[in-house]
Amino acid sequence: MATNAPTRVKKLYNDLDDIVPESLAGLAEAHPDIVTVDTAQNLVLRAGGPKRGKVALISGGGSGHEPLHGGFVGAGMLDAAAAGHVFTSPVPDQMEAATRAVDGGAGVLHIVKNYTGDVLNFQLAAELVAGQIEVSTVVTNDDVAVQDSLYTAGRRGVGVTVLLEKIAGAHAEAGGSLSEVTATAIKVNAQGRSMGLALTSCVVPAAGTPTFDLGADEVEVGIGIHGEPGRRRERLAPVDDMAEWLVSPIVSDLGLSRGDKVLAFVNGMGGTPLIELYIAFHSVAKILGGQGIAIERSLVGNYITSLEMAGFSVTLLRLDDSLTGLWDAPVHTAALRWGV
């Protein structure tokens, strides 16, 4: 081997170009009862094809956020997901193909995280099927960290996307019409907010080096899910303090107060182990408990990630009986499963 031969990035892959299709192939091989995969177009499709008369939900975006979105395809959640290259939007043809593949005659909801490329490409896909398939779109923009960012006009779409896919998916499974399911999705986005922080950067495989540099005692507060900068850098601190940095802006922005009920979602960025995420959840529970805000439901784990970045985000969703019931409804995907 020549001494100037390119170094392999220290990750589990064969060739850089095959990372996304091989990961999707593995998803389908591990869960043949839940999904099928089109590795030519990098689509994850619900096994068994479109459900006649059911509103179909599709989402998609850059890869590197797994299990989002492919791990959320299945009964009670998404009908399809379109995967782009790592941290890169899928192209409109992929969303168009996904839309056509899942249409069961009752319309298709596009769930789009607010990043310029995703928004534009989903919009183009909707135009490509206009007059043939009724498409409704909801754009998530729940990140309170920054108003505009490197990749967005307006707030970024992050953790609420997971909760929205579950809740709107349950409404569609229960027979909601396209306008009803869309209204539920809009409501979830309106009632949920998120913020995250990073302890380390991630390494995009094709780049081979960390996306940003962070000192041994520095934390990036308000990080985006692609390593884009946050609000500020802070000195490393006890997790109780770090949780406060995230929860306070969310509680304030949502206008939560004593007696309110929430779903509390503590999400790992990919490289933070569960032992730490549960410590962070304990911090969040103490903060909310001190303010008389009741955690009625919870989710803890790595669900919307940034490759192997270390850190966590907090998402709070204001609950009512309707949303709680839809959250509790059965779901059968690779990454979220209960009731079946």
Next chain:
Amino acid sequence: MATNAPTRVKKLYNDLDDIVPESLAGLAEAHPDIVTVDTAQNLVLRAGGPKRGKVALISGGGSGHEPLHGGFVGAGMLDAAAAGHVFTSPVPDQMEAATRAVDGGAGVLHIVKNYTGDVLNFQLAAELVAGQIEVSTVVTNDDVAVQDSLYTAGRRGVGVTVLLEKIAGAHAEAGGSLSEVTATAIKVNAQGRSMGLALTSCVVPAAGTPTFDLGADEVEVGIGIHGEPGRRRERLAPVDDMAEWLVSPIVSDLGLSRGDKVLAFVNGMGGTPLIELYIAFHSVAKILGGQGIAIERSLVGNYITSLEMAGFSVTLLRLDDSLTGLWDAPVHTAALRWGV
């Protein structure tokens, strides 16, 4: 702050001494319907107390392997888990307390990973309740990497432990007697083998520095779950090759051949994101498919970890109808849930 003040380790925690109890507290707060926690003794107990007439299953060991074991407490799996400090065996008093807490009159199965401290301390606990509670013990020793290791006489207990807790737990839930459930547990251990590799070390919080050094292009093959050395060091390679390094010794040791059916478990060591684990699963599926070995069931994710270590392990369990049926039975824990 003095310039020689100790540096905080870059992890989510408050004080080093509180890592385990605060993580367990978070587990209980996130899943009050599934578990209660005794943070004085660091025990995770199935919510609703002992089930009269059901064989109870307990496990335990050092922390840092989450979700193992606390995340596997609940209906259809464990009745209790005892947590030691990070990578340190719990003391016999903890196992004794757990045994007394879960006894429903039908006996208690101790599930012990083969590490000298765990084996000794579970044995002492069993002696402490002798004559009062019938205890049976199964020691897992599924790691084909090394015969003896830094912390064991004989093979280490690793990934099979997860599968055993699920399958034996289902048998107990279905009304199996202590001897029947023990026989099932012994069978799972006998029919399962594992091997893992590390791309990076982990950092034990109290140590603050990596457990071992590994060059940028080096892989530790046959790693243990505490960062203890493996069989050999290799140059970083495509994941197809790395999967072969793990699958071949397992297939050979188990004597698997064309037509055999297995559960294939690709486990992350804590810091490897899901996008990579599914690529690794795809490699394993290709290797087994090429040998005519059928993957009947699968599990992919971070289930028995080494803090934030990057890498993966493969576990294969030879299936028959009985084991498959017990695997498919309902389970309701924080980390594994289906059918309920």
